[in-house]
Amino acid sequence: MLIMHQKVTLIGTGGMATVCAMLLNRQGCRVCLLARDTGRAEELMKVRENRRYLPGFTFSEDVEITSDAGAAFDGANILVNCIPTQHIRTVWVELIESVETHIPVASVAKGIEIDTLLRPTEVLLDVLGELESVDRRAVATISGPTIADELARGLPASVVAASADTEFAQLLQKVFNCDHFRVYTNSDLIGVELAGATKNVIALAAGILDGLNAGINAKSALLARGLAEIARLGVAMGARSETFFGVAGVGDLATTCFSPTGRNRSCGELLGGGLPLDEALERSLGVVEGVPSTRSVYALAERYGVEMPITRALFRVLFEGLNPVDGIQTLMTRDPKPESLS
Amino acid sequence: MLIMHQKVTLIGTGGMATVCAMLLNRQGCRVCLLARDTGRAEELMKVRENRRYLPGFTFSEDVEITSDAGAAFDGANILVNCIPTQHIRTVWVELIESVETHIPVASVAKGIEIDTLLRPTEVLLDVLGELESVDRRAVATISGPTIADELARGLPASVVAASADTEFAQLLQKVFNCDHFRVYTNSDLIGVELAGATKNVIALAAGILDGLNAGINAKSALLARGLAEIARLGVAMGARSETFFGVAGVGDLATTCFSPTGRNRSCGELLGGGLPLDEALERSLGVVEGVPSTRSVYALAERYGVEMPITRALFRVLFEGLNPVDGIQTLMTRDPKPESLS
Numbered sequence: 001m002l003i004m005h006q007k008v009t010l011i012g013t014g015g016m017a018t019v020c021a022m023l024l025n026r027q028g029c030r031v032c033l034l035a036r037d038t039g040r041a042e043e044l045m046k047v048r049e050n051r052r053y054l055p056g057f058t059f060s061e062d063v064e065i066t067s068d069a070g071a072a073f074d075g076a077n078i079l080v081n082c083i084p085t086q087h088i089r090t091v092w093v094e095l096i097e098s099v100e101t102h103i104p105v106a107s108v109a110k111g112i113e114i115d116t117l118l119r120p121t122e123v124l125l126d127v128l129g130e131l132e133s134v135d136r137r138a139v140a141t142i143s144g145p146t147i148a149d150e151l152a153r154g155l156p157a158s159v160v161a162a163s164a165d166t167e168f169a170q171l172l173q174k175v176f177n178c179d180h181f182r183v184y185t186n187s188d189l190i191g192v193e194l195a196g197a198t199k200n201v202i203a204l205a206a207g208i209l210d211g212l213n214a215g216i217n218a219k220s221a222l223l224a225r226g227l228a229e230i231a232r233l234g235v236a237m238g239a240r241s242e243t244f245f246g247v248a249g250v251g252d253l254a255t256t257c258f259s260p261t262g263r264n265r266s267c268g269e270l271l272g273g274g275l276p277l278d279e280a281l282e283r284s285l286g287v288v289e290g291v292p293s294t295r296s297v298y299a300l301a302e303r304y305g306v307e308m309p310i311t312r313a314l315f316r317v318l319f320e321g322l323n324p325v326d327g328i329q330t331l332m333t334r335d336p337k338p339e340s341l342s
Numbered sequence: 343m344l345i346m347h348q349k350v351t352l353i354g355t356g357g358m359a360t361v362c363a364m365l366l367n368r369q370g371c372r373v374c375l376l377a378r379d380t381g382r383a384e385e386l387m388k389v390r391e392n393r394r395y396l397p398g399f400t401f402s403e404d405v406e407i408t409s410d411a412g413a414a415f416d417g418a419n420i421l422v423n424c425i426p427t428q429h430i431r432t433v434w435v436e437l438i439e440s441v442e443t444h445i446p447v448a449s450v451a452k453g454i455e456i457d458t459l460l461r462p463t464e465v466l467l468d469v470l471g472e473l474e475s476v477d478r479r480a481v482a483t484i485s486g487p488t489i490a491d492e493l494a495r496g497l498p499a500s501v502v503a504a505s506a507d508t509e510f511a512q513l514l515q516k517v518f519n520c521d522h523f524r525v526y527t528n529s530d531l532i533g534v535e536l537a538g539a540t541k542n543v544i545a546l547a548a549g550i551l552d553g554l555n556a557g558i559n560a561k562s563a564l565l566a567r568g569l570a571e572i573a574r575l576g577v578a579m580g581a582r583s584e585t586f587f588g589v590a591g592v593g594d595l596a597t598t599c600f601s602p603t604g605r606n607r608s609c610g611e612l613l614g615g616g617l618p619l620d621e622a623l624e625r626s627l628g629v630v631e632g633v634p635s636t637r638s639v640y641a642l643a644e645r646y647g648v649e650m651p652i653t654r655a656l657f658r659v660l661f662e663g664l665n666p667v668d669g670i671q672t673l674m675t676r677d678p679k680p681e682s683l684s
Contacts, residue, residue: 144559144563145558145559145562145563146559147557147558147559150557150558150559150560151559153557155555155556155557155559155560156556156557156559156560156563156670157557157559157560157563158559158563158566158567160681182563184681185681186681213497214497214498215489215492215495215497215498215499216487216489216492216597216600216601217486217487217488217489217492217493217497217498217499217500217597218492218497218498218499219596220487220593220594220596220597220600221486221487221498221499221500221524221589221593223592223593223596224500224587224588224589224591224592224593224596225500225589225593227587227592228587228588231587243681244587245566245569245570245573245586245587245592246566246570246681247563247566247567247681248681249566250565250566250569250587250592251562251563251565251566251567252562254561254562254565254566254596254599254600255558255559255562257596258558258562258596258600259558328498339502339526339527339528339585339588339589339590
């Protein structure tokens, strides 16, 4: 397989879609970016820069940008969904006519669909009518600590390409892997997708600690206890616990909890500083996935009977008016027990 | 058991000894701080503040400060070693005459003794002549994300009290646990001590990334891969892997890698910025435990036949003159494989 014979079509025009397009273009792939409408496609083609979500970096002329789904999918070997979780269904419902049945789909979305509690790749299969099919196409997630701006600057990063289909995971590894972007494969798709969804929940809580000036000791303890509870949920849902302790688990969680620019952590910081949720969301640029994901993850915890004290406290802070200070107190004053991950 | 009937003697006058004295005093214990000489004891008694290691916080008059080991140990129920790992042997050799055989010893030191490759509690037992004894006293470690300044300000934190002796771990939990300092117990003493020693090694490497301006994606990937390699070593040495994913494992690791003030991370940052090791150490205040620990952990990896690529690369940077940039390259350009913790 030659990389230059691969056509990769990216659906979406956010920061990750943009940086993936640049990266795959440098790798020698044929890259097509599918925008949601003609205006957006023309704007990107004209300025060759994603000024809204990734300012300061130029697209090569080789990157095709279009709003014509038929043209975008024609001859594509790999599709990559870069639409945020809660919008996947709406966007893809309009695309299904143009998507050929054999093309495998990867997704970089992190979250859980709020009404269905489905993971991003499950939502995609559902829209494509293949969720219950035995003969469904290969799906994968690409996940890890990937602040788009750092990737665009060529700084080193690692991700996991996870799929139950080993060949598809290896294809993604081959296409994406380069000297500054290291791609591991993992067959635990459930674990990697759940890790990506749940880390935003923990990062929101971590941001609240920042807003309360609670210190790094507290935030690191939250990270460790948060990791334990999301791993517990994962295991109950069929994931492997070690996935949560890998690059797409604790690696992504650490980035999200400590990066000053992260949307979820920053939104949490505003909440910890005393702002109501609606105002905090108004001040945030782009989608704060941790907010709907807190609902979804809390519902999953209930469904699977898993104890998730941090998620529960955050749910009460976000949606039941619990004061963030009391939320933290709830966490700190529970009876300490022998340390355990289970 | 009433806490106020417990006399706890802390050996050492660093930041952790100071903050433990303050914390236990507020809990109602009788607290004695054993200084290495009369001058240091008198200085601390006179100013009632540890200006060198924890400026801005006052000792209560109830805290006894002395350089008389006999008086310090007399009637003590618990000893807590707060001497840094590489100095434990020298300091304790002079104390053994005064230490009664039945008093249990906890330690807050993090490291591996460089010549013997013993853990802090093993060094203590060795000096006390009990390492090979079947009837040895109870030993424990107290470990976790504990930046002393934050603890002194009463900010929330969690630690693990680890001992093969469950009763001693529970006694420590009872004595230390309060509303802002949450103490978990853990029977995996080996794991908790190893986690404390190895996290400084990974934090030095993380600091080098900071010095190279490699970004948060890279540092978080290093944290995840570092955690995997220190867990591998731990399992080979008889520890439980889940200990490394708890508060004293990933929690402490995250603090050490991300706290701007951490000595190990900061020293690494100077190295990444181009300073030679001796100059970087000269500029560091206090003990940079990660430097000797890199030697010890590398030696343990060789002895137990465990692959530890980050530790090996750091060893070559610190002691064999490898350029930090090449050290990082070594890590990033190895063939990516399926993700695995084993």
